[in-house]
Amino acid sequence: MSGDNWHIVWTLLLMAAFIGIVAWAWSHRRHKDFKEAAHLPLEEDERRPQSTPENGESR
Numbered sequence: 001m002s003g004d005n006w007h008i009v010w011t012l013l014l015m016a017a018f019i020g021i022v023a024w025a026w027s028h029r030r031h032k033d034f035k036e037a038a039h040l041p042l043e044e045d046e047r048r049p050q051s052t053p054e055n056g057e058s059r
Contacts, residue, residue, distance in 0.1 A: 001009075024030065
């Protein structure tokens with residue numbers, strides 16, 4: 001195989017990997033998991049932050 005053929009094979013492998021990742025991310029099986037992850041920053045923490053010398057509070 002010449003160098004050009006390796007570039008073609010490499011490009012096709014990377015394109016197939018990209019399409020596979022996109023298909024996995026947009027699959028209906030993953031929709032619930034990604035929706036839960038998207039709401040994580042909006043949820044309240046159930047535990048209270050511990051006081052540390054950095055935030056000016058003593059224990």
